[in-house]
Amino acid sequence: MRLLLSLGLLAALALPALAETQVPGSRAEITLSFAPLVKSSAPAVVNIYASKVVAARRNPFADDPFFSQFFNFGPATPRVQNSLGSGVILREDGIVVSNYHVVGDADEIRVALADRREFGAKVILADEAADLAVLKLDGAKDLPALTFADSDKAAVGDLVLAIGNPFGVGQTVTSGIVSGLARAGASLGRGTGYFIQTDAAINPGNSGGALVDMSGALLGINTSILSRSGGSMGIGFAIPSNLVAQYVAQAEAGATEIARPWAGIEVQPVDADMAEAMGMGGPRGVAVTHVHPESPFAAAGLKAGDVLTEIGGQPVEGPQELAYRFAVHALGDKVPVVFWQGGERREGEVTLIAAPGGDATKPVTMGPGSIFEGLAIADLNPALIDKLGLPLSSGGVAVTGVAGYARQTGLQPGDILTGLNGQPVRSAGDFAQVVAEGARGWDLDLIRDGQRATARLPGG
Numbered sequence: 510m511r512l513l514l515s516l517g518l519l520a521a522l523a524l525p526a527l528a529e530t531q532v533p534g535s536r537a538e539i540t541l542s543f544a545p546l547v548k549s550s551a552p553a554v555v556n557i558y559a560s561k562v563v564a565a566r567r568n569p570f571a572d573d574p575f576f577s578q579f580f581n582f583g584p585a586t587p588r589v590q591n592s593l594g595s596g597v598i599l600r601e602d603g604i605v606v607s608n609y610h611v612v613g614d615a616d617e618i619r620v621a622l623a624d625r626r627e628f629g630a631k632v633i634l635a636d637e638a639a640d641l642a643v644l645k646l647d648g649a650k651d652l653p654a655l656t657f658a659d660s661d662k663a664a665v666g667d668l669v670l671a672i673g674n675p676f677g678v679g680q681t682v683t684s685g686i687v688s689g690l691a692r693a694g695a696s697l698g699r700g701t702g703y704f705i706q707t708d709a710a711i712n713p714g715n716s717g718g719a720l721v722d723m724s725g726a727l728l729g730i731n732t733s734i735l736s737r738s739g740g741s742m743g744i745g746f747a748i749p750s751n752l753v754a755q756y757v758a759q760a761e762a763g764a765t766e767i768a769r770p771w772a773g774i775e776v777q778p779v780d781a782d783m784a785e786a787m788g789m790g791g792p793r794g795v796a797v798t799h800v801h802p803e804s805p806f807a808a809a810g811l812k813a814g815d816v817l818t819e820i821g822g823q824p825v826e827g828p829q830e831l832a833y834r835f836a837v838h839a840l841g842d843k844v845p846v847v848f849w850q851g852g853e854r855r856e857g858e859v860t861l862i863a864a865p866g867g868d869a870t871k872p873v874t875m876g877p878g879s880i881f882e883g884l885a886i887a888d889l890n891p892a893l894i895d896k897l898g899l900p901l902s903s904g905g906v907a908v909t910g911v912a913g914y915a916r917q918t919g920l921q922p923g924d925i926l927t928g929l930n931g932q933p934v935r936s937a938g939d940f941a942q943v944v945a946e947g948a949r950g951w952d953l954d955l956i957r958d959g960q961r962a963t964a965r966l967p968g969g
Contacts, residue, residue: 547670550719553655554680555620556674556680595611595714596611605620660729663690687728710745727750731747771863774799774800794826795826800812866891879968886906909922951964951966
């Protein structure tokens with residue numbers, strides 16, 4: 510009996526404390542709402558209406574002599590293709606960020622604000638690989654604008670809001686959490702970028718809209734979803750705000766093309782066996798498989814076989830994350846790195862540079878007199894290798910353009926030419942010299958998508 514009374518007394522003493530933690534203590538707590546956050550953030554999210562003129566496909570029978578006797582096909586009529594998306598105002602004077610796939614190829618862009626004002630806009634900086642575009646609104650001033658959050662401080666479980674214009678129904682707000690970080694890979698949608706994952710509902714039309722944190726700052730630009738039906742299934746992806754901030758900074762500085770720092774290394778993820786052999790205690794980081802002699806990592810002391818674990822105090826777990834960690838910095842920045850070499854942890858510093866040789870990448874176009882007329886080729890250097898996405902060890906001459914008579918060769922931009930009629934091709938000059946000598950036919954050695962091949966071409 511005494512024991513039962515003691516337990517009852519303890520329960521009674523604990524009840525007030527329990528009630529204080531579970532029962533709302535004010536009307537504000539009872540009516541907990543995202544409304545104040547939406548009120549401050551939503552005006553900076555805009556609707557974007559883009560249109561472009563698309564050439565109509567010509568009727569395949571239009572040039573046939575037989576059918577032309579009976580039908581008047583007429584000229585192909587161009588059509589206007591419209592697209593709908595969202596954007597985020599980031600400066601009061603009308604700097605807006607959206608997705609490249611919303612506005613990148615548009616001929617005309619109209620931007621509608623939440624208060625029903627409309628502005629014409631033009632793209633001032635765009636990057637298809639990152640699926641980002643920076644726009645400037647015509648004659649805009651004193652607009653509501655969002656500030657940037659630090660996307661590196663985001664954590665799985667953080668509350669977020671997605672704001673956009675799904676399916677063209679009007680501005681809509683959905684809530685969710687950060688479901689994952691450092692998501693990368695082509696399976697995530699457009700490109701092979703580096704994303705924040707969220708379960709906040711994102712649907713067609715949300716592209717280019719804002720993912721905001723609980724302080725109302727921009728955490729990311731909503732860009733893609735994984736879906737079997739085309740609608741939201743709770744797996745959406747946003748481009749981190751730190752990368753967006755770098756693009757805006759370059760646009761405001763007057764850049765017309767994105768300047769990306771060049772790593773000059775090739776890497777692969779570290780597995781358990783590799784980590785054990787390196788004495789690391791567990792798999793993390795990326796193993797360096799190739800280092801270009803001009804790479805800033807070479808200057809910092811890294812060699813093939815080392816394991817890179819951190820850049821700028823942030824972990825690196827894959828090739829896309831390496832590219833992202835570089836992209837959020839500006840050229841000339843000095844960034845600390847951590848790597849494992851010879852079983853020991855080492856620290857260094859890399860100075861971010863552009864890929865060397867950019868000014869020297871001048872294509873040579875083949876003139877008349879052979880089947881190669883109209884073929885544009887250039888000597889491979891780090892800048893061209895980076896632009897074409899080729900392996901760092903690539904050598905020879907790259908095809909940069911195919912026009913005119915050269916279309917009959919079947920060559921494509923990105924092909925690497927290594928030999929012609931049994932003679933090695935080490936420069937555009939070597940290729941042009943062999944072509945100038947003439948031949949009844951051509952045996953062309955090339956590399957396409959990593960595969961070696963030989964093409965036999967007529968001499969005309």
